[in-house]
Amino acid sequence: MSTAPVQSSAGEAPGATAPILSVNNIEVIYDHVILVLKGVSLEVPEGGITALLGANGAGKTTTLKAISNLLRAERGEVTKGSITYRGEQVDSMTPSELVRRGVIQVMEGRHCFEHLTIEENLLTGAYTRKDGWSAVKESLEMVYHYFPRLRERRGSQAGYTSGGEQQMCAVGRALMANPRVILLDEPSMGLAPQLVEEIFEIVRQLNAEQNVSFLLAEQNTNIALKYAKFGYILENGRVVMEGDAAELRENEDVKEFYLGIAGGDRKSFREVKHYRRRKRWL
């Protein structure tokens, strides 16, 4: 077990600060029959960037949607476990109530409102805000400050902008809600490596300057671990590994299976260690 970076006690939160969001052993079932998450637990520390890694179908998106409560619109349901945000149980809230409290999701595949202009897209993000037009205007300026490209394209219909601009628009739109936690789903999808780098760089800035915490679901393990402080690896609806990003990067198995760096001889899959779900609650 020397290389498996498993931290010992549940009380010891990653990143030393108290978790702003914690997911406790949740189970998610779609359509009453399809079991997708089989007991996932994770914590997002205040002011940190946390990565949620794993292959296709591992349950990354489902985990994020369970938190933001977009699951119900897809006939999914959290059947066990609980989710707390700042100590408050949030599993039965509507997405709208959660956004008002400061948790917002940026969905995979960007999902901009195609027929609205970029600026209108951004303004829809402020729908839940009640602090007046001047405050919203201020946020708009803040978003344009981080994404100068959006300012240039503010009058164009979002459907006609490029993939990178749409991703920026989606992140900017989420920022307009004045969130404390952004659940960012697969921001690198379908973008050129250089753009991916650019977007992650902005995420880092937002994290540092605006104190927004991020929970980041990514398939691109390499870049995610470069920017995140802490990572969880999901497999088959279970957290199979967790640890500081630096430790995960050095882990032989992560290298082999997620980073594509073979350490010396190719391993035989027979010897691959099978990680088991860590049972926090026992």
Next chain:
Amino acid sequence: MSNQLRIALWALGAPVSVGLIGLLISAMPLIDSNFFFTWGYYLEVVTTGLLTGVLYSLVALGFVLIFKASGVFNFSQGAMVLFAALFFVGFMDKWGLHPALAFLLTAGVMILLAMLIERVVLRPLVNQPAIILFMATIGITYFLDGLGQTIWGSDVFTLDIGLPKDPMFLMEGTFEGGVMVNQFDIVAAVAAGAMVIVLAFLFQYTRIGRALRAVADDHQAALSVGIPLKTIWAIVWSVAGIVGLVAGVMWGSKLGVQFSLALVALKALPVLILGGFTSVPGAIVGGLIIGAGEKIAEIFFGGYIGGGIEDWFAYMLAMVFLLFRPQGLFGEKIIERV
């Protein structure tokens, strides 16, 4: 092309094309010596047509609102028109209420109905394909037809809200005999026009309007930024209900409140195809073109093929549009990026 330019083009182009069509028709006596044409008469026909067209627009508007905000083609819009008209007439005749009070009360009923539809029909069907929602609205149609007539009976009611019905004559100096228009039609047109302006403003510039359009584009993304679908849908159906009420009152005064009122909605289909399903101005312009077009066709060319053009002209026009411009005059282009 900027919006102002487009509006200017239309404002200029519409009278010019009316004039051009007039010119074409004025050449008809050259071919057929029995053909009757004077410019005064032509204008009268066009005006009557346009004023009927406004009423078509009003029905079409209800469709557009719901289509825009939920991507659902609301088959029950016609039934809502009838339902609203029945309640209005019922409140007035059977309860003896003042028209204004009856209108407010009926608006309340329509809002209640919208909330009910959202709760019972739409909410359980979130994220289902559009065709399923469409089928659900067919169900709503039958339900409303039945419910309205169960409550108020299936007689033909006459509806008189005290609007002037006498014809009046415009531009008597310019044309011999002037141009005769129905005062009622003018009141109806003004009411519809005001309604459209308010709606267009609401859609374009308010927070709710933006949210409505956002929901129309992408339900899920709208949910994810915290727009509550329930509220938005209830609002849209309420507004569509109230538009239906106005249409019901206008058409009801014209035709009497009876079952066939629900069929007025059929005329809204070609209007939508012409104007585009997603455009409020489109619904207006579409209605005007169809209203004027069918009157001109009927009166000047009906004689050659035995009349009755008015009934199918709109559908022919719609078919031509489907062939050459399927998104309609003002419809949103389907954006497809690779």
